[in-house]
Amino acid sequence: EAGVAQSPRYKIIEKRQSVAFWCNPISGHATLYWYQQILGQGPKLLIQFQNNGVVDDSQLPKDRFSAERLKGVDSTLKIQPAKLEDSAVYLCASSLSASGFETQYFGPGTRLLVL
Amino acid sequence: AQKITQTQPGMFVQEKEAVTLDCTYDTSDPSYGLFWYKQPSSGEMIFLIYQGSYDQQNATEGRYSLNFQKARKSANLVISASQLGDSAMYFCAMREGFSGSARQLTFGSGTQLTVLP
Numbered sequence: 001e002a003g004v005a006q007s008p009r010y011k012i013i014e015k016r017q018s019v020a021f022w023c024n025p026i027s028g029h030a031t032l033y034w035y036q037q038i039l040g041q042g043p044k045l046l047i048q049f050q051n052n053g054v055v056d057d058s059q060l061p062k063d064r065f066s067a068e069r070l071k072g073v074d075s076t077l078k079i080q081p082a083k084l085e086d087s088a089v090y091l092c093a094s095s096l097s098a099s100g101f102e103t104q105y106f107g108p109g110t111r112l113l114v115l
Numbered sequence: 116a117q118k119i120t121q122t123q124p125g126m127f128v129q130e131k132e133a134v135t136l137d138c139t140y141d142t143s144d145p146s147y148g149l150f151w152y153k154q155p156s157s158g159e160m161i162f163l164i165y166q167g168s169y170d171q172q173n174a175t176e177g178r179y180s181l182n183f184q185k186a187r188k189s190a191n192l193v194i195s196a197s198q199l200g201d202s203a204m205y206f207c208a209m210r211e212g213f214s215g216s217a218r219q220l221t222f223g224s225g226t227q228l229t230v231l232p
Contacts, residue, residue, distance in 0.1 A: 042222025101148030106160035
C-alpha cells in the first residue's frame with residue numbers, strides 16, 4: 001500500500017514570494033491534515049479536512065496561508081506571501097476517518113526555507 | 116499549560132540495551148488516545164504505538180511497549196534491545212475525546228535518541 005506522498009521535498013524561496021505544496025493521501029483515507037513543524041519542535045496542526053470540507057483551521061494564519069482539497073483526495077497548501085518565520089517542515093498526514101482515535105500516517109514532508 | 120511534556124531533550128543508550136522515553140500529559144477529558152511517533156533524520160513521522168485511555172493493558176508492538184500509568188498521567192515508551200536504526204527523534208502525542216472530528220493531535224517537543232555501538 002502506497003503511503004502519503006508529498007512534493008516537493010525541498011523548497012527555497014525569498015520572503016514575500018509565494019509557494020505551494022502538494023499532498024496525496026493514502027487511498028481511501030477520508031481525513032487529511034497539514035502540519036507545520038518548526039525546527040526543534042513537535043508538529044502543529046494547521047488544517048484538517050474531512051473529505052473536501054474543512055473541519056479545523058483554527059491555527060491556520062489565514063492572511064497568508066490557504067489550503068484546499070478539491071474532490072476530497074489530494075490537497076494543496078499555499079503560502080502567499082511567505083515570511084522568514086514560515087521556514088519549517090510542512091507535513092501532510094491522513095487517516096481513515098476522524099472518528100475515535102484513528103492513527104494518522106504521515107508523508108515525508110516538504111522542507112521550506114525562506115530567505 | 117503544556118498538554119504533552121517530554122522532559123528529556125536527548126537520550127543515549129548502548130546498542131542492545133533497553134531505554135525508556137518519558138511522556139506526561141495533561142487532560143481533563145476521560146477519553147483520550149496517546150501515540151508515539153519516530154522521526155528519523157529523513158523527516159517522515161513513523162507511527163509506533165497507540166494506547167487508549169480505557170485500555171486495561173499496556174500496549175505492545177514488537178520491541179516497543181508503552182508503560183501507561185493513568186493516575187500519574189504518564190505514557191512512557193520503552194524500546195527493548197535497542198538497534199542503531201532506532202536513533203531518531205521520538206514524539207509523544209495525544210488526542211482528546213471520542214467524538215468531534217476537530218479534536219487535534221497535540222505533540223510534545225520530542226526526545227532525540229542516540230544509540231551507541
